[in-house]
Amino acid sequence: MTREASFAVRAQLRTSALFSSRALAVFLALILLQGFHMLEHIVQVVQRYALGIPDGNGILGSLTDTEFLHVVYNTPYLGLLVAVYLLLGLDVEGPRRYGWLVFGLLTFALVSEAWHEIEHVFKVEQSLALGQNGTGGIFGQGPGALAPLFPLPLLHLAYNAIGYLPALAAFVLVLRRGTATGRRRRTASAGTSS
Numbered sequence: 001m002t003r004e005a006s007f008a009v010r011a012q013l014r015t016s017a018l019f020s021s022r023a024l025a026v027f028l029a030l031i032l033l034q035g036f037h038m039l040e041h042i043v044q045v046v047q048r049y050a051l052g053i054p055d056g057n058g059i060l061g062s063l064t065d066t067e068f069l070h071v072v073y074n075t076p077y078l079g080l081l082v083a084v085y086l087l088l089g090l091d092v093e094g095p096r097r098y099g100w101l102v103f104g105l106l107t108f109a110l111v112s113e114a115w116h117e118i119e120h121v122f123k124v125e126q127s128l129a130l131g132q133n134g135t136g137g138i139f140g141q142g143p144g145a146l147a148p149l150f151p152l153p154l155l156h157l158a159y160n161a162i163g164y165l166p167a168l169a170a171f172v173l174v175l176r177r178g179t180a181t182g183r184r185r186r187t188a189s190a191g192t193s194s
Contacts, residue, residue: 023087024178030080031171034164037073041157048153067127067135070156071120078113081167085110088174098174105170113163 040058047056056062061069085091085106088098095103119137126135126144136145140152150158 021087021178023084024174026080026087027084027171027174030077030084031168033073033080034077034160034167037077038160038164040073041153041160045153045157066133067120067123071124074113074117074120077163078110078117081106081110081113084167098177102170102173102177105166105173109163109167109170112159112166116159116163119159 040061044056044058044061047053047058088102088106090098090103090106119139123135123137123140126137127133130144132143134142134152136142136148136152137155138146139149140155141148141150142152149155
């Protein structure tokens with residue numbers, strides 16, 4: 001088999017593995033949603049720190065930057081993380097099916113995103129109580145902050161990266177595992193049919 005044909009077969013296996021289970025389809029939705037949210041935060045940081053736009057708020061944030069927009073991203077992401085965790089059976093089987101690395105990555109992503117959600121709930125409460133947008137939350141520099149340690153754009157880029165990159169790595173590992181399993185099944189069935 002040529003290198004190009006081998007690549008095409010692997011790509012087809014990954015695609016078919018991706019949609020072979022509800023867990024992987026939900027996992028893909030999670031990756032796409034949070035991937036766009038990460039892009040939002042990267043654009044915001046570039047706008048503010050590289051381009052010098054003091055009120056640069058990302059892509060959708062340029063249209064409507066309210067604390068509620070962030071909750072619209074973060075709450076579904078947390079829900080999708082919980083769904084993937086349950087659909088993969090990590091709550092019952094732990095690392096037995098997918099290994100310690102996938103289990104650890106998704107557990108870490110889930111815990112860190114739960115903290116991020118608490119931060120946003122706190123910021124919504126501050127926003128309502130103070131009647132303004134862009135409150136500091138717990139650790140961000142801004143009105144009402146409990147411990148104003150970090151600039152908000154950098155803090156929330158970090159929160160999102162810490163909650164997304166482990167999930168992205170776990171997704172790649174689960175997808176590779178599914179591709180390898182499918183390849184082993186086809187090889188075994190080809191061996192028994194000859």
